Amino acid sequence: MARMKFLCDAERCIECNGCVTACKSEHEVPWGVNRRRVVTINDGVPGEKSISVACMHCSDAPCMAVCPVDCFYRTDDGVVLHDKDLCIGCGYCFYACPFGAPQFPQAGAFGLRGKMDKCTFCNGGPEKDRSAEEFQKYGRNRLAEGKLPACAEMCSTKALLGGDGDVIADIYRERVFKRGKGSEVWGWGTAYGPGKPAAAPSPAPKS
């Protein structure tokens, strides 16, 4: 069984925001809600890098773990979806998500939150596939149409890869191999820095 994943190639991303626009257009996402964003690291500094970020459809999703009404579910393809009929808009998932994926439309004055909205990997929701209700609540179901997420397909430089995790990991591996660099972009050392040597034990206090 395939496991759907996104992977953004920072060497290729040119911060055009085409993925963001494609997502908003495809699903008619309401004003103020961004299912996908482009984040630039060291903006303005030579060598800046940009990556496109949305729900990463985690294998062990924190949003799913903290939801008090258990509105999240995972499809057979590893896509994390939620049921808006169950969501109470509490915002726990927003605090739990390390990517800031859950979005909350403003439902009224005084910061009242509406039901959570997030990237669906273009796989709709619990409603009938490709129905009007599904589109109204979750957007288009491209996976059911035999397509992949609009953001990934629309990406002009093919920096944003989306699809079967095994396939896109292999595509990225080939790119890294051709460049002769890039494998250091991802991994524990990049995220947390080189490991520090263990501190010497403090001398025993003199009595």
Add this chain to the structure above:
Amino acid sequence: MAQTKIKLARRNFLLAASAGGVATAAAIVAGPSSKPKASAATGDKHAGKGYQVSEHINNYYRTTKV
């Protein structure tokens, strides 16, 4: 004779009222039994048509290798 007819009409009204009550009770009793069917349908709707490798998807994978 006229008095007898009036009495019969009253009886019919009572019969109709009692029949209606029985029907309402049956509907209430039948209510919970229909709920599991609805939840089963909910379980089914989560299992929609998912990822299937198509020509369109293969074409996308090909373009990423450029």
